[in-house]
Amino acid sequence: TLKHLFSPLMLRKTEIRNRIVSTGHQTYLAEQGVPGDKLIAYHEARARGGAGLIIVESARFHETSFSDSAELVVVDDSSIPGYRRLAQAVHRHGAKIFGQLSHSGRVSKRVKEGMRDVAYAPSAVPDNRFHTMPRAMPLELLEELIVACGEAAGRFAKAGLDGVELVSSHGLLFAQFLNPATNHRTDRFGGTRENRMRFLAECLAAVRANVGEDLVVGMRISVEEVEADGLEAGEVIEVCKALARAGALDYVNATTGSMAGLGGSIHVVPPMDHKPAYVAPQAGTLRAVVGLPVFVAGRINQPQIAEEVLSAGLADMCGMTRAMISDADMARKAQAGQFDDIRACIGCNQACIGHFHQGYSISCIQNPISGRESQMGAVTHTAVPKLVVVAGGGPAGMKAAVTAAERGHRVILCEASGRLGGQALLAQLLPGRAEFGGLITNLEQELKRQSVEVRLNTPVSKAVLLDMGADAVVAATGGSPYRPALEVDESANIVQAWDILTGKQHARGSVLIADWRCDWVGMGMAEKLVREGHHVRLAVNGPHAGLNLQMYLRDSWAARLHELGVAIVPNARIYGADATTAYLLHIISNAPIVCEGVETIVLACGQKPETTLEQELADWRGEVIIVGDCLSPRTAEEAVYEGLLAGRRL
Numbered sequence: 001t002l003k004h005l006f007s008p009l010m011l012r013k014t015e016i017r018n019r020i021v022s023t024g025h026q027t028y029l030a031e032q033g034v035p036g037d038k039l040i041a042y043h044e045a046r047a048r049g050g051a052g053l054i055i056v057e058s059a060r061f062h063e064t065s066f067s068d069s070a071e072l073v074v075v076d077d078s079s080i081p082g083y084r085r086l087a088q089a090v091h092r093h094g095a096k097i098f099g100q101l102s103h104s105g106r107v108s109k110r111v112k113e114g115m116r117d118v119a120y121a122p123s124a125v126p127d128n129r130f131h132t133m134p135r136a137m138p139l140e141l142l143e144e145l146i147v148a149c150g151e152a153a154g155r156f157a158k159a160g161l162d163g164v165e166l167v168s169s170h171g172l173l174f175a176q177f178l179n180p181a182t183n184h185r186t187d188r189f190g191g192t193r194e195n196r197m198r199f200l201a202e203c204l205a206a207v208r209a210n211v212g213e214d215l216v217v218g219m220r221i222s223v224e225e226v227e228a229d230g231l232e233a234g235e236v237i238e239v240c241k242a243l244a245r246a247g248a249l250d251y252v253n254a255t256t257g258s259m260a261g262l263g264g265s266i267h268v269v270p271p272m273d274h275k276p277a278y279v280a281p282q283a284g285t286l287r288a289v290v291g292l293p294v295f296v297a298g299r300i301n302q303p304q305i306a307e308e309v310l311s312a313g314l315a316d317m318c319g320m321t322r323a324m325i326s327d328a329d330m331a332r333k334a335q336a337g338q339f340d341d342i343r344a345c346i347g348c349n350q351a352c353i354g355h356f357h358q359g360y361s362i363s364c365i366q367n368p369i370s371g372r373e374s375q376m377g378a379v380t381h382t383a384v385p386k387l388v389v390v391a392g393g394g395p396a397g398m399k400a401a402v403t404a405a406e407r408g409h410r411v412i413l414c415e416a417s418g419r420l421g422g423q424a425l426l427a428q429l430l431p432g433r434a435e436f437g438g439l440i441t442n443l444e445q446e447l448k449r450q451s452v453e454v455r456l457n458t459p460v461s462k463a464v465l466l467d468m469g470a471d472a473v474v475a476a477t478g479g480s481p482y483r484p485a486l487e488v489d490e491s492a493n494i495v496q497a498w499d500i501l502t503g504k505q506h507a508r509g510s511v512l513i514a515d516w517r518c519d520w521v522g523m524g525m526a527e528k529l530v531r532e533g534h535h536v537r538l539a540v541n542g543p544h545a546g547l548n549l550q551m552y553l554r555d556s557w558a559a560r561l562h563e564l565g566v567a568i569v570p571n572a573r574i575y576g577a578d579a580t581t582a583y584l585l586h587i588i589s590n591a592p593i594v595c596e597g598v599e600t601i602v603l604a605c606g607q608k609p610e611t612t613l614e615q616e617l618a619d620w621r622g623e624v625i626i627v628g629d630c631l632s633p634r635t636a637e638e639a640v641y642e643g644l645l646a647g648r649r650l
């Protein structure tokens with residue numbers, strides 16, 4: 001039973017119906033700086049799905065905070081109507097809603113009309129990630145910010161929100177003031193802890209003065225920034241205790257990491273190789289001394305894990321943000337005991353934070369409706385049920401089968417091999433990627449729920465379709481590893497990355513990986529082989545390894561490979577090999593790069609579409625939809641989305 005998870009929590013006069021919170025996270029769904037239909041539909045779906053509390057993503061309260069991304073702005077009253085509509089939509093379903101206020105300080109970066117905006121921070125200390133050199137804030141600006149912060153909170157109150165959270169986490173402005181490494185001020189806002197806290201304390205006081213006594217006021221803070229020169233746990237606890245003693249806070253929302261630097265950024269949205277609920281012990285330490293309710297987040301992806309955190313007394317609310325990006329109805333299903341129906345987040349970070357960093361609206365690789373709620377309605381039932389055969393049981397085929405069945409078609413999913421999952425089965429074998437297999441487990445569950453008939457070891461041909469009497473076929477036949485034309489002699493030992501993963505082939509001696517995709521496979525193979533004792537060189541067909549991965553993940557993985565001694569050769573493409581040498585070309589200068597002492601060349605060059613079925617069906621009378629790798633090389637996200645669209649078209 002989940003008795004702790006589904007017990008209410010009182011904060012001031014606000015009763016939150018359960019302990020599940022969607023923490024503030026950037027969505028790229030804001031429209032002209034305010035909540036519009038997209039953001040409202042997104043949060044309403046989570047409120048309808050049973051969340052207790054929605055904390056809306058951070059909004060900037062002053063013009064000196066900015067970024068290149070679509071973000072909320074609460075600098076004047078024009079933001080109130082959008083927030084009001086959002087609050088009403090969330091309240092309609094019994095959830096509560098807080099607004100978040102932040103200022104980026106030295107990590108503010110925006111280029112407008114060819115000119116970089118001026119970043120302001122406590123002191124002129126450069127930032128390592130955004131490469132900014134901020135100006136130290138003049139005292140008058142600081143005082144203006146305190147007033148602006150209070151007024152912005154007042155707008156939340158006018159819009160009918162239930163609370164306000166200041167973002168003191170992740171190396172943003174409030175944290176920059178707290179941290180002696182970024183705050184060198186000699187006025188009353190720098191020096192002693194009391195002085196470094198003053199900006200935050202005065203902002204909190206301004207917030208309270210503007211929102212009255214009823215609204216909840218809290219703070220998000222990184223209990224540890226996990227960063228060279230970052231805030232450390234002991235210091236953060238003292239700050240929280242002092243603010244609690246002063247009565248400035250109703251709760252503390254604990255997280256870790258910092259987006260200002262490089263080492264701590266991986267904790268901003270921890271990926272699948274981090275243990276579930278790994279921040280909870282630190283939240284528990286804080287909770288034991290602070291005397292306030294404590295929220296915690298960080299890979300709490302299942303209700304049972306949240307229940308453990310709560311019942312162990314480590315926190316009072318659990319941030320389950322990605323759990324609800326992946327399945328908006330997670331809370332409702334958990335309360336009903338439908339645990340197998342929950343589409344658990346696998347911590348891949350590809351479509352949520354990954355999209356955000358690429359500059360478009362967040363979604364989920366498993367749940368393409370996420371972030372598209374205002375555009376994609378519910379699945380409609382078909383008036384003309386058909387017999388649909390899906391050829392290929394990878395993510396694209398599985399999702400197409402599920403969706404077609406949801407529409408009321410009779411669906412048979414045929415997979416040529418003995419297992420569903422396609423290339424996701426291989427991806428889960430890469431180091432630190434085991435949880436990727438959750439994508440398959442979740443899709444298998446959906447197939448069961450929709451009563452899709454699955455036939456394994458069943459290749460599909462035109463004759464098979466005629467025999468079955470199929471009306472429509474979804475071809476999701478996948479692809480095979482691509483082997484580029486190389487100048488090689490017979491002595492060269494060349495193997496495919498996928499064959500190493502499945503154990504069909506083995507690397508020997510010193511290895512060069514030819515990575516043409518700059519994604520998981522090259523970096524994953526490098527880590528696997530170096531850990532197995534090989535000397536590894538990773539030759540990437542681009543400026544850096546993992547170019548196509550989410551930024552925080554790419555950086556931390558590159559750092560790990562560096563520590564393990566993998567030599568990365570950027571902008572290099574293989575063109576030839578013999579028994580001991582790989583011949584590469586620098587893709588920009590065309591200069592040759594000769595790598596000697598190479599005994600195995602591992603190809604991670606992507607794949608080519610498998611089109612046999614498609615060609616065979618050129619004159620077939622039925623409907624044919626082609627999805628996934630057999631149409632074009634696909635990420636798992638693209639495959640699932642394409643499968644969903646195919647199922648809806650049928």
Ligand code: SF4
Pocket residue numbers: 322323325326344345346347348349350351352353363364365366367
């Ligand atoms: Fe979780 Fe990946 Fe979906 Fe993000 S994209 S919510 S990490 S499953």
